[in-house]
Amino acid sequence: xxxxxxxxxxxxxxxxxxxxxxxxxxxxxxxxxxxxxxxxxxxxxxxxxxxxxxxxxxxxxxxxxxxxxxxxxxxxxxxxxxxxxxxxxxxxxxxxxxxxxxxxxxxxxxxxxxxxxxxxxxxxxxxxxxxxxxxxxxxxxxxxxxxxxxxxxxxxxxxxxxxxxxxxxxxxxxxxxxxxxxxxxxxxxxxxxxxxxxxxxxxxxxxxxxxxxxxxxxxxxx
Amino acid sequence: xxxxxxxxxxxxxxxxxxxxxxxxxxxxxxxxxxxxxxxxxxxxxxxxxxxxxxxxxxxxxxxxxxxxxxxxxxxxxxxxxxxxxxxxxxxxxxxxxxxxxxxxxxxxxxxxxxxxxxxxxxxxxxxxxxxxxxxxxxxxxxxxxxxxxxxxxxxxxxxxxxxxxxxxxxxxxxxxxxxxxxxxxxxxxxxxxxxxxxxxxxxxxxxxxxxxxxxxxxxxxxxxxxxxxxxxxxxxxxxxxxxxxxxxx
Numbered sequence: 001x002x003x004x005x006x007x008x009x010x011x012x013x014x015x016x017x018x019x020x021x022x023x024x025x026x027x028x029x030x031x032x033x034x035x036x037x038x039x040x041x042x043x044x045x046x047x048x049x050x051x052x053x054x055x056x057x058x059x060x061x062x063x064x065x066x067x068x069x070x071x072x073x074x075x076x077x078x079x080x081x082x083x084x085x086x087x088x089x090x091x092x093x094x095x096x097x098x099x100x101x102x103x104x105x106x107x108x109x110x111x112x113x114x115x116x117x118x119x120x121x122x123x124x125x126x127x128x129x130x131x132x133x134x135x136x137x138x139x140x141x142x143x144x145x146x147x148x149x150x151x152x153x154x155x156x157x158x159x160x161x162x163x164x165x166x167x168x169x170x171x172x173x174x175x176x177x178x179x180x181x182x183x184x185x186x187x188x189x190x191x192x193x194x195x196x197x198x199x200x201x202x203x204x205x206x207x208x209x210x211x212x213x214x215x216x217x218x219x220x221x222x
Numbered sequence: 223x224x225x226x227x228x229x230x231x232x233x234x235x236x237x238x239x240x241x242x243x244x245x246x247x248x249x250x251x252x253x254x255x256x257x258x259x260x261x262x263x264x265x266x267x268x269x270x271x272x273x274x275x276x277x278x279x280x281x282x283x284x285x286x287x288x289x290x291x292x293x294x295x296x297x298x299x300x301x302x303x304x305x306x307x308x309x310x311x312x313x314x315x316x317x318x319x320x321x322x323x324x325x326x327x328x329x330x331x332x333x334x335x336x337x338x339x340x341x342x343x344x345x346x347x348x349x350x351x352x353x354x355x356x357x358x359x360x361x362x363x364x365x366x367x368x369x370x371x372x373x374x375x376x377x378x379x380x381x382x383x384x385x386x387x388x389x390x391x392x393x394x395x396x397x398x399x400x401x402x403x404x405x406x407x408x409x410x411x412x413x414x415x416x417x418x419x420x421x422x423x424x425x426x427x428x429x430x431x432x433x434x435x436x437x438x439x440x441x442x443x444x445x446x447x448x449x450x451x452x453x454x455x456x457x458x459x460x461x462x463x464x465x466x467x468x469x470x471x
Contacts, residue, residue, distance in 0.1 A: 003319055003320075003322065004319070004320045004321075004322065006319070007316050007319030007320040008316075008320060010316075011305070011308070011312075011316045011320075014307075014308060014312065015305055015307055015308065018307040018308070077301075078301055078302070078303060078304065078305065078306070079299055079300070079301025079302060079303035080303045080304075080305065082271065082273060082297055082299060082301075082303060083297070083303040083317065083320075083321075083360075084320075085271075085272065085273065085292055086271075086292050086293065086295065086296070086297060086321060086366075087293075087320055087321060087322070088289075088293055088321075088322050
């Protein structure tokens, strides 16, 4: 079972790294949004640093979403999904390996790039650290929630839009607690750990519900 | 291991594709499934592979050491299940690790289908026939007793068809089972053959325009349960759903 898990994880990471893979797409999209916003808002550093965490979080959410429709659809189209059903490992393991691979090539780079992009929105050093921490802990929730939608829309030709409509409402709690944790780190009345622990809990719940839900969606979508 | 299929029926989109399919496969046996286009050959293989649920009937697997049917089989379908961005060797290495029970190394398997020279090429660069051979090489990288092949000879040249035949025969000699749907003869020794026929077209349904009607529309659209005897449907006085499409393809 572990062997199957590793094989699939390595395969998806290789695919993301190859030409035409989704590896850097999310990161570039993230960069584009965060770069454009200071130009649109003008050089008001106080305003930028106040809304900076929110901008980074919205950008991270959209960047996670942008490649998500291909998560299972690519395997569905070329028949690989049929191969993935033949393993000793249950479909949940398959989903888990694919989602973790997806997070490693989208969510993790976003979190690591946040300090550099934080310069563009005039974040203070503490706020940058808080952004890394909240994105690191919060983006798995976004990916796992999105995986359920990706599994549901895997057999649809243009599933991307339906996927976004399906999963965005469920991503809102993560967004709220992610931004409020990042804001709490630089001041405010609530301590940082309160929203941060809720964010962690959201990720853990999403990891369980998302894995089981996506596997169930793949099973019923035959 | 023994696979027995009993009175299997298949419905897709609320339309009966085939019914009353029964056969038994013992180690070393091969089954060739023939039939017109759209008769349901692929659907039968899909049911065996666990991708579709049968409308009725049973599939029994004996002496399989507590493995489920999908864990006992290889499936090579119309789509080759290869990743275009990965090399042929990487594709096979993945299948070998992922499926478990490793057999031949990817290089050896590619050698067996005459593609050793293409091992390091991305599958995107290969021709349709070469891709099909890489997909067939997947049969060799992991031990699975039952091979389900959906038109395995499509896009293959005569030399490759002969290679495929030899691979299938040696799999059978080792106690393996083969079920293949095909239009061109596979020249397998003593292969069983079943022919899948679409239900005959009821004459009165010609005016329905081929559109499927939804459930609950019209008096004759009572859904038949899985246990329903399919033969009694033949004598139904009213036309069943839109079977006007059945004559296509």
